[in-house]
Amino acid sequence: MAYQAGGRDPADSRDRRTVADLGEFGLIKRVTEGRVQPGSTLLGPGDDAAMVAAPDGRVLASTDVLVEGVHFRLDWSTPEQVGRKAAAVNMADIAAMGAAPTALLVGLCCPPDTPSLVAEGLAAGLWAEASAAGAGVVGGDVVSGPAVVLSVTVLGDLRGREPVTRSGARPGDRLAVAGRLGWAAAGLAVLRRGFRSPVEVVGAQRVPTPPYAAGPVAADAGATAMIDVSDGLLADLGHVALASGVALDIRADAVPLASRLVEVAAALGADARRWVLTGGEDHALAAAFPAGTVLPEGWVEIGSVASGAGITVDGRPYVGVAGWDHFAPS
Template identity: 70%
Template sequence: MSPEPDTVAALGEFGLIRAVTGNRRQPKSTLLGPGDDAAVVAAPDGRVVATTDVLVQGVHFRLDWSTPEQVGRKAVAVNLADVAAMGATPSSVLLGLACPADTKAALVTELVDGMWAEANRAGVGLVGGDVVQSDQLVVSITALGDLGGRAPVTRSGARPGDILAVCGRLGWAAAGLAVLGRGFRSPVSVVNAQRAPEPPYPAGPAAALAGATAMIDVSDGLLADLGHVAAASEVGIDVHTPRLQISQKLREVGSALGADPLRWVLTGGEDHALAATFPPFVDLPEGWLRIGSVTMPESGVTVDGKAVGPDGGWAHWR
């Protein structure tokens, strides 16, 4: 039996590759793009920041909640946020795609359109990858970045006396998930924050230039991710809630759902904001907001000086 004409099976592997890579403009950092055994990208620094992430349908995204374009944006964004959290400038992304044979070709092209749109927002290109058949839709992105001659900003550099700051939205994706979980689709601005995050990519290199001592992508929730910094740096971190900015929109959604928006801000994941620590004498770069301080070792992560409970954010397999 011949495959349905509008599916990836009908296109075939190379037809699908041509469909998603043709007529795309690559940035100057792409020296050789799709079409050969491997891509070639510029690495002016001589070092390459590399990260990868896997999104599985039904676990990390739902196509009844998000369009394929939004899923594509999210797949790229979650990886490039990790590059920015190292203080690096994104340079390229690669795609690994697994899907059933009867997947509509239009779904895949829309998915990749979203990837290209987010890659372009960060100033990078989709330089290559692989496509295979599987029982469900799986998207894997590998992202590369350039440090520009700077040392990477790791999780282990925070010191007592440093200030804690964030850049980007917090709590919006969690609020959007709560709205979708109740069967609603509005307010759109909140729901879209869950569907496709908007990491502040330039804020990572800006923080590195300003002297950030430690940095992390807030993917699993602010408190949970600060716990990683505290453990790696062997320090305590205290979040000062009066300094947190909770938008009126989040307050309205919290009121409608009977939820505390502060909890979304503190424990909600998937916003992919950046959190970093800085020496106390540093002028914070534009867009960064001071929200706390680094304290003495063994005090862990605290909120207004009080210990945090075990439910501090997202954990896989929990």
Template identity: 65%
Template sequence: MIDRAVAGRVQPASTLLGPGDDAAVVRAADGRVVASTDMLVQGRHFRLDWSSPEQVGRKAVAQNGADIVSMGAWPTSFLVALGCPADTPVSVTDALTDGIWSEVAEFGAGVIGGDMVQSEQVVISITVLGDLGGHEPVLRSGARAGDQVAVAGRLGWSAAGLAALLAGSADFPELVGAHQVPTPPYRCGPAAARAGATAMTDISDGLVADLGHLSVASGVGVDLDANLLEPDAQLRSAATALGADAREWVFTGGEDHALAATFPAGAALPEGWRRIGVVRAGDGVHVDGRSWAGAGGWQSFS
């Protein structure tokens, strides 16, 4: 299975020693390595009756890549650990592998190794390494009162797609596709770093939840402008059909893996970014001056 996963695959120049030994060796030209890891568990994070194995593989890579670019870095190497039942068809593991390599290719990166074990359901754990390219990492803790708050990427699409799947609706294939395979605005992360972003995070749990993490880390408050976060036509149409609140999807829906960042007041935003609010003295996330009521997004243990 490992041979099938790596045969004929191309490694980037940063991979000095790829799969086949006890560990890989990679080049770290910057002298620093940015690292992150995420896990997907069948039945909790994905369903194979809703998503193809290839889509699951792409999604697993995308959520890890978004973490690296949200630091202002660029992904270079991925380590993949796969658990699956003994009777899993090889066609499933082949498709997972194809999906993983397909998304890794978006970065010009490589899959440099990993692990494989038997488990009761399919589990994918990916560790990604990234390169800062000589720049300082953009942390959650750098936002300052007066900064502007901006986002890059789509908000609420994955949550809307999940709602359509739960309802058994076939009317919103684009939204369902956004849930099956997120499309993070990868290049917007390093672009924000070059443009002087003071803080940044990827939106994996929900806009309010993840800006809440940034707010706590920076010791500031965040005030969002609801007029700048109006749901688009597709979200409004789906919400009407499904009896849901499109605004809730935008503010609390995760897994689009959009990026949120703060920039100095008056600074020009790089391409792909749009202003949605302002950083103020205080704490917490507010919308039009009012504290957000209810959950701000995904809760892992609820």
């Protein structure tokens, strides 16, 4: 397990401790002590269960699991970056329902010889990303296992809105996206080639930047369906098409494509447009809006909804893999 201490003095005795040295409760104390919770946290870590305010009367909940070697590598990312990613991928699901994240519950599995600074870094990243979105880390569990695994459950508050599901798109709606697409896929391609730059591209793979506020804004603007783009734009919009019983058509040239990605693709002999259409892990949001709706700031129209089934690009079926599937044949 590779880990860069991020500027801390390696002579610091804490740098040589493992999670086994700290023990379960010593580790929990280390990663929770002195943390500031948002007002929605009525009772945080330290008891048998946390208590979180739910003024709406309804609570959204979503879970993601990140496994070392599958979702992250500690020779590619710092523990803090992995922690931020684990929080971000979960909170993006809440934003995709038109809600705001309020609390995270975290399960950490790691080998006993894991450096304590790795666990502390993971926790620091989780707290930082949660705090930036107005949420708190309210509890969880720590166990021993053969690899580093983070399981995060996020709770969310609709604040009086109705949830925006995948099943509400209707013929005549407009398709739009908010957030970056293709950047994380480009970063992954760069890292796989053994490079660590361009920094902004590699950084997109290490830590996604979901547009959390765009979800509630879209809900307020009348979005009929919405989804977090985690596995690829075409793959995830395919879920919307299936759930809504409609056909979706994407205009390839309307999907935002950053010039930086074009440059990186040219250097690697890759297809930047494919990254944008099928690359996952950016956690942008995609939504359908009724015809005539003025799209909120930050949302870009990319296609349309019609009667029928499935998803097309420029009116034709897409040739190739539409996105990531954990259980697809390799």
